[in-house]
Amino acid sequence: MNAPDMVVDxxxxxxxxxxxxxxxxxxxxxxxxRIRFLIHRxxxxxxxxxxxxxxxxxxxxxxEGGFEVLISASS
Amino acid sequence: MNAPGLSFEQAPPFSVPLRFFLTxxxxxxxxxxxxxxxxxxxxxxRWLPAALALTHLFVLGFMAHVMLGALLQILPVxxxxxxxxxxxxxxxxxxxLTLGTLALAGxxxxxxxxxxxxxxxxxxxxxxxxxxxxxxxxxxxxVVTDTVIALRCALGALLITVILGLLLGGYFxxxxxxxxxxxxxNLHAAWGLAGWTTLLVAGVAYQVVPMFQxxxxxxxxxxxxxxxxxxxxxxAESVLILADxxxxxxxxxxxxxxxxxxxxxxxxxxxxxRQRKIGDxxxxxxxxxxxxxxxxxxxxxxxxxxxxxxxxxHLEWLIGIMLIFGFAIAVINGMLYKIVPFLAWFHLQAQLLxxxxxxxxKRLLPETHIRQQFLAYLTALLLLLTAALxxxxxxxPAALALxxxxxxxxxxxxxxxxIYRRTLREDR
Numbered sequence: 001m002n003a004p005d006m007v008v009d010x011x012x013x014x015x016x017x018x019x020x021x022x023x024x025x026x027x028x029x030x031x032x033x034r035i036r037f038l039i040h041r042x043x044x045x046x047x048x049x050x051x052x053x054x055x056x057x058x059x060x061x062x063x064e065g066g067f068e069v070l071i072s073a074s075s
Numbered sequence: 076m077n078a079p080g081l082s083f084e085q086a087p088p089f090s091v092p093l094r095f096f097l098t099x100x101x102x103x104x105x106x107x108x109x110x111x112x113x114x115x116x117x118x119x120x121r122w123l124p125a126a127l128a129l130t131h132l133f134v135l136g137f138m139a140h141v142m143l144g145a146l147l148q149i150l151p152v153x154x155x156x157x158x159x160x161x162x163x164x165x166x167x168x169x170x171x172l173t174l175g176t177l178a179l180a181g182x183x184x185x186x187x188x189x190x191x192x193x194x195x196x197x198x199x200x201x202x203x204x205x206x207x208x209x210x211x212x213x214x215x216x217x218v219v220t221d222t223v224i225a226l227r228c229a230l231g232a233l234l235i236t237v238i239l240g241l242l243l244g245g246y247f248x249x250x251x252x253x254x255x256x257x258x259x260x261n262l263h264a265a266w267g268l269a270g271w272t273t274l275l276v277a278g279v280a281y282q283v284v285p286m287f288q289x290x291x292x293x294x295x296x297x298x299x300x301x302x303x304x305x306x307x308x309x310x311a312e313s314v315l316i317l318a319d320x321x322x323x324x325x326x327x328x329x330x331x332x333x334x335x336x337x338x339x340x341x342x343x344x345x346x347x348x349r350q351r352k353i354g355d356x357x358x359x360x361x362x363x364x365x366x367x368x369x370x371x372x373x374x375x376x377x378x379x380x381x382x383x384x385x386x387x388x389h390l391e392w393l394i395g396i397m398l399i400f401g402f403a404i405a406v407i408n409g410m411l412y413k414i415v416p417f418l419a420w421f422h423l424q425a426q427l428l429x430x431x432x433x434x435x436x437k438r439l440l441p442e443t444h445i446r447q448q449f450l451a452y453l454t455a456l457l458l459l460l461t462a463a464l465x466x467x468x469x470x471x472p473a474a475l476a477l478x479x480x481x482x483x484x485x486x487x488x489x490x491x492x493x494i495y496r497r498t499l500r501e502d503r
Contacts (some may be wrong), residue, residue, distance in 0.1 A: 014351070015286060016417060016436065023424060041286065046084050049425050065345045 002032035010039045011066055019046050022071070026055070035071040042067060087147060087161035089422045094169050095144025096415055096488055102136025102176065103404075103481025109180070110474035115466035121391050128183035133399050134267060135176040135198075137481075141407050142275055143168055143205050145414060146226075153222055153282060156212040164208050171201030182247070191248030195241055202237045206230065221298035225278030228302035232270025232309065237340070237424060239263035258316050269331050270309050272403050273368075274302045277338055279410070287413055288358055290345040297341055305334050324380050332372040339369040356445040360409025363453065367401025392463035401456055408452060415488050416440040419495040426499065433498060439491050448487055451480040 008020025008025050018039055025035050037043075042059070050057050050071060058070045106129055110117065113125045120126065131368075147165055151157045158164055175197030182190025209230050216223045240263055246252050281298045284290055292298075308331050315324035342365045346358065371394045376382045416439040423433035458473035 011185075012350075014289060014355070016420060019424075020435070025430065027429065045086065045421055049421075049428065052425055053428055 003030045005034045005036045005070075008035055008064040010037065010043075012040060014047075019043065022046060023049070026053075026071070029071075029073060031062075033040060033072070035069075037071060038062070038066060039046045039069065040066040043069065086151060086421075087158070089418055091161045091441065092144040092148040092418065093492065094165065094413070095140045095147075096411055097485070097492065098169070098173055099137045099140040099144075099411075100481045100485030100488065102132050102140070104478050104485070105180075106132040106479060107478030109184075110470060110477065114161050115462075115470040118389065118392055118463055118466040118470065120388050121395060124183040124185075128180040129352075130399070131176060131179050131183070133404065134272075135172065135179065136400075138272065138407060139176075139405050140169075140172060141411065143172065145279075145410075146205075146209055146275075148414070148418070150212045150431065154212055154216045154226065155218060156215050158208045158212055160359070161325070165206060167204040168201050168208075171197040171204075175201055179244075186250050188250065191244050195244035195248050198237075198244070199241055199363075202233075206234055210234070221293075221295070222278045222281050224299065225274050225281065225302040228306045229274035229278060230272050231306060232266050232274060235309075235313075236267040236271050237262060239266065253340075255317070262316060265312060265331070266309055268398050268403070268498045269305065269335060273335060273338070274305060276403070276406055277301055280342060283410065283413070284342060284345060284361070288346060288349050288355060288361065289351040290349045293341065293345065297337070301334065301338055305331065308334065329376055329379075330376040335372040336369055339365040339372065343369070352481065356442045356449070357409040357412050359449055360405050360412075360452075363456070364402050364406035364409070367397045367405065369433075371397035371402065388439040389463050393460060396456075396459050398461055399460060405452065405456070408448075411484070411488060412440065412445050415491050419491050423495060423498055434494060439494055440487060444487050444490075446486060448483040451476065451483050455480045 002065070006025050006029070007020050008018075010021055013021075018037075022035065022037050022043075025037075029035060037046075047057065054074045056072050056074045060068050060070075062068050092157050109125065109129055109132065113129075117123060117129065121130075144165075147158055147161060175194050178186070178190060178197055179194035182194050186193075208457050209226075213223060213226050213230060237257055241258055242252070242254060243256065243263060246254050247258060277298075281293050285292045309329055312324060312327045313333065315321075315327055343362065346361060346365075349358075374390065374397070378390060383499075384390050416436045419439050420433055420436050427433050455473065455476035458469055458476050462469035462473040
């Protein structure tokens with residue numbers, strides 16, 4: 001069974017702290033595990049980083065405002 | 076689902092914007108040297124050649140360098156369109172802009188027609204490449220946000236500023252044109268400051284004020300309409316001035332000043348209601364900038380109303396110093412402290428991911444360094460304003476303070492780059 005999703009809540013934090021937290025989570029991400037990253041605005045620079053290192057990500061708007069980015073290692 | 080059409084994977088290399096940011100502060104030092112060289116006489120009139128050289132060291136040497144360099148960086152993220160061949164494009168903008176600014180200042184200081192010819196050639200190349208690249212990007216934006224609207228207006232105003240500037244440069248360089256020089260010079264300044272500069276600051280402010288200062292967003296009514304209305308007013312003002320309808324032109328000029336005041340007041344209100352208690356070191360730059368914008372707009376409004384003010388040369392200097400050094404240079408100085416450490420951190424992070432943690436932003440540029448340089452900046456601003464009123468006493472201290480704040484900014488930014496280089500070298 002895969003490890004449960006890691007949740008990183010970057011909402012309301014001053015840049016680049018949300019990104020620093022995601023990067024710290026990437027370091028301990030297990031194969032098959034996902035990061036659920038909650039953020040108050042589109043994290044464009046993070047997308048750049050994720051695609052350079054071939055992570056997969058999907059962004060969806062949250063009902064209460066902000067976005068959820070689901071990050072996983074590409075298989 | 077990802078936002079439609081935005082291409083995030085295209086951040087240009089660090090060297091693309093950095094060269095502009097590392098060059099710009101040294102033009103403040105050059106401006107200080109010019110003040111020292113010319114002495115108190117420079118404040119006799121803003122039309123003196125040395126005064127025009129000084130103005131262009133500020134607006135081209137410092138402001139345009141940072142503004143164009145920053146656009147190369149932010150367009151892919153904010154607009155979602157990349158500038159092709161970013162390294163080559165940056166070189167074709169940066170080199171002619173740097174040399175063209177020096178040539179123009181030299182031309183004003185006695186270079187004669189040949190100086191204006193060289194400056195016009197270099198600046199038309201640098202701005203031509205920038206205008207082509209940036210207009211192509213902003214008019215193809217897949218999603219038209221309020222920032223994109225403001226950037227389109229700002230770049231439209233830059234186009235007109237550059238055309239007017241080249242007409243004036245052509246007049247001094249070749250002299251065969253018959254032009255209303257005073258009117259064109261006033262319009263060149265109005266489009267450059269109330270158009271290009273203010274609208275670019277506004278477009279960027281819609282994004283970075285809520286993001287870094289943790290404020291509520293600007294009201295949509297303001298962020299949608301401010302830039303287009305300012306452009307409409309500038310067009311009306313241009314037609315009225317060229318048709319010599321002076322009375323009407325004063326009213327439209329007043330409406331422009333009201334527009335600037337509204338943006339300044341709105342930003343100050345947002346900053347006062349910010350959600351975070353701890354003051355960000357760049358917050359004070361935003362406050363000084365917006366207070367200066369408001370003060371210059373108020374002086375501009377009052378000038379036609381108070382008898383004798385319209386003829387007083389020091390009043391034009393006060394408005395100019397507040398708009399250029401108080402408003403634009405303050406906000407640019409403050410934003411450089413956000414952009415440069417962030418980009419250094421980001422590019423280190425991108426190269427070291429999974430191997431090592433890069434130094435955090437506060438280690439790349441300690442807050443005390445920012446706060447100390449701010450005090451030097453504020454001293455320079457107050458001394459320059461005082462020097463406009465009492466040049467004989469205050470010009471030399473003002474020039475020294477200007478040189479110190481410029482060099483300090485340059486050293487602070489350079490030190491970020493040095494840590495960046497050292498961190499990468501340790502990796503090998």
